[in-house]
Every structure is written in structure tokens, then in C-alpha cells.
Amino acid sequence: MRADGPVVVALDGSPHSALTLDWGVHEAVRRRADLLLVRTVDDAWQTMAWSWYPVPVGADLETRVKEYLDEQAAFVEERHPGLHVETRAMHGRVAPCLRELSSDAALVVVGARVRTGPGRTGSTGVHVAAHARCPVAVVRSDPFRATPADAAVVVGVDGSSASLVAAHLAAREAWMLGRPLRVVHARATIPDPYGRGSVPPLATDDEDDPTHRAALAVVDTLRAEHEGLTVELALVDDDPADALVTLGAAAALVVVGSRGLGSFRGMLLGSVSSAVLREATVPVMVVHDDG
Incomplete structure (x- = not known):
């Protein structure tokens, strides 16, 4: 873990991502840290489906992911001009990708929806928190409260x-x-x-x-x-x-x-x-x- 590393915020494009992003941005501002916005492109199923054929089946998806991250970065920079923001689209599953980034991060921020009943949180946040090399914040709160x-x-x-x-x-x-x-x-x-x-x-x-x-x-x-x-x-x-x-x-x-x-x-x-x-x-x- 690096005390001077960036705050890494994992986004997935869901409505809850706005809350995750807001939480991560304020944490980066308070820490005077850089902000790294990440979204993963899990195209393993496409690789398996197309076998060894060199067809760029994930090109459109990756383009949309990069456009989404650029939009979020522009949104943050407009409201926090002094905050250094970078984006990164990564290929693979969420937990391994974030574990890789956590070695040089000060904090990793992931979102989780509020659910009812036992086991309210999905497994992604738990897996990231278990394997990350730095503190992990799982942002799970009711946007209406x-x-x-x-x-x-x-x-x-x-x-x-x-x-x-x-x-x-x-x-x-x-x-x-x-x-x-x-x-x-x-x-x-x-x-x-x-x-x-x-x-x-x-x-x-x-x-x-x-x-x-x-x-x-x-x-x-x-x-x-x-x-x-x-x-x-x-x-x-x-x-x-x-x-x-x-x-x-x-x-x-x-x-x-x-x-x-x-x-x-x-x-x-x-x-x-x-x-x-x-x-x-x-x-x-x-x-x-x-x-």
C-alpha cells in the first residue's frame, strides 16, 4: 500500500455508480490524492466463443467503456478543477483487476446495492476487500436516506x-x-x-x-x-x-x-x-x- 497512491474508484455504469463516484471523489479531495476511474471489460466469454480466431469481438464494448469513463472524468474535473483524474479500462474480472491496482493505491472504492434480507451485499465487494493490498471502501447506502x-x-x-x-x-x-x-x-x-x-x-x-x-x-x-x-x-x-x-x-x-x-x-x-x-x-x- 502506498500512502501517496491514488484513490481507485471502480464503476460499472449502473445508477449506483453515481453514488460510488461521488464518495470516491470526496475521499480523493480530502486526501489530496489523485483519482483513478476504472471499469472492467470481462470479455472472457467472447474469447471462448470465438476460440482462437483473431476477431476483435470486444472492440465496440471497449470503446463504449472508454467513452463512459471519459464522460465521468470530465464530469469530475468540471466540479473539481484541481483534482488530477485518470481513467483506465481493464480486461478481466473485477476482483483480480482491482487487486492488481491496489498494490500502488491508497484506497480502492467499490459500490454495492442495498438489498433486503440476509447477505445484503453481493460477493464482488467481499472478494475485492479480501484480496486487495490496500484499504477497501464498499459504498453501500440508500440514496434516498x-x-x-x-x-x-x-x-x-x-x-x-x-x-x-x-x-x-x-x-x-x-x-x-x-x-x-x-x-x-x-x-x-x-x-x-x-x-x-x-x-x-x-x-x-x-x-x-x-x-x-x-x-x-x-x-x-x-x-x-x-x-x-x-x-x-x-x-x-x-x-x-x-x-x-x-x-x-x-x-x-x-x-x-x-x-x-x-x-x-x-x-x-x-x-x-x-x-x-x-x-x-x-x-x-x-x-x-x-x-
């Missing part, structure tokens, strides 16, 4: 190094957005027999718990490092994913850390980050622990 002016940035901490990285990133995001930061530490309980989220998080004042004391120390550190930032701590007894989804329902952003499991880094998101990505209805940012 405005974000409250006092909405906080919410981050979960559990004492792991990944959650500490997430806490510092969340503090920076909250400071740039001019919003308060809410640090959530959930002490896992017995699984709810009626399903996830059926019982709201139960607040606790058991500050003698060692893990709670560690969360308090994180809050003290963030307050000291970010002068003027309002930081509050929520100590609850609940499933960590349920707590973040519930307490982050009205948030401007939910930030979660992931250590990743498997034979190589990012092969699989941790259970908490994966569940939050799939079930939250607000933008979620996933940050990996790079050691």
Missing part, C-alpha cells in the same frame, strides 16, 4: 493488531470528515438462538475486564493523537459483527480490520469483517494488518 449531520465514524476494536490499524485509520477518516469517532468493543456472548441481530447490543460498564481496559487505552491514544476529535467508547456484550452492524446503522462509515486467513494474505476475510461487509447498510471500509 440522507446521512445525519452528526453521524459518527464507527470502528470495532478487539485488541488485535488488525483492529488497532483500523482504529487509527478510522480516527483519520473521522478527523477529515469532521465527525465524531465511536469505538466499539463487543465482548462475545452465547450465540443468539433466534438469529443474528434479533437482540440489541447490551451495554456494560464492566471496565475491570482486561479487554475492556485495552479498549479504553485505545481511546485514550486516539484522543491524544487527534486533537479536537471527539472519541467515545461503546462497551457491549454482543456478537462483534452484530454490534458493529447495529451500532453502525446510522453511521457515516464503519471501519473494520481483518487479519485474513488462509495460505496467502487476504485469501479469506475474518468472520467479523466478512459479516459486516455483507450485512451493513452504510459504507464499510476494510483495512488489513500488514504486520
